Amino acid sequence: MRNVAITLAVASTLGLSACSGLGDRDQKMLSGAAIGAGVGVVGTAVTGGCISCGALIGGVVGTGAGYILHENEERRK
Template identity: 90%
Template sequence: MRHAAIALALAGSLGLSACSGLGDRDQKMLSGAAIGAGVGVVGTAVTGGCISCGAVIGGLVGTGAGYILHENDERRK
């Protein structure tokens, strides 16, 4: 569980520090990736799975979710 906490802290700090100077779509995708990776790490750490696999899969799902949210926001404008 200690490794999961370290990975979550690292993913969160990298995700938040990298958002400056990006467009709205890129910020949503990057934020989604960071949140997804964090959720994947915690989820797999709790269930006893592969932590790095959870981070990668969660990051991919989060990136897709950020893109979809951006597209929905653009359609509402």
């Protein structure tokens, strides 16, 4: 569980610091990736799965969710 806490701390720090200077779409996609990776890590750690696989899958799903969220907001404008 200690490795999970360290991984989450590093990922969230990198994810938040990388958002400066990006466009709205890119920020949403990067934030989605960071949140998805964090959820994937926690989920696989709790269930006893492969933590890196959970982070990868969660990051991909989160990136897609951030993109869809941005596109939906653009259509509403």
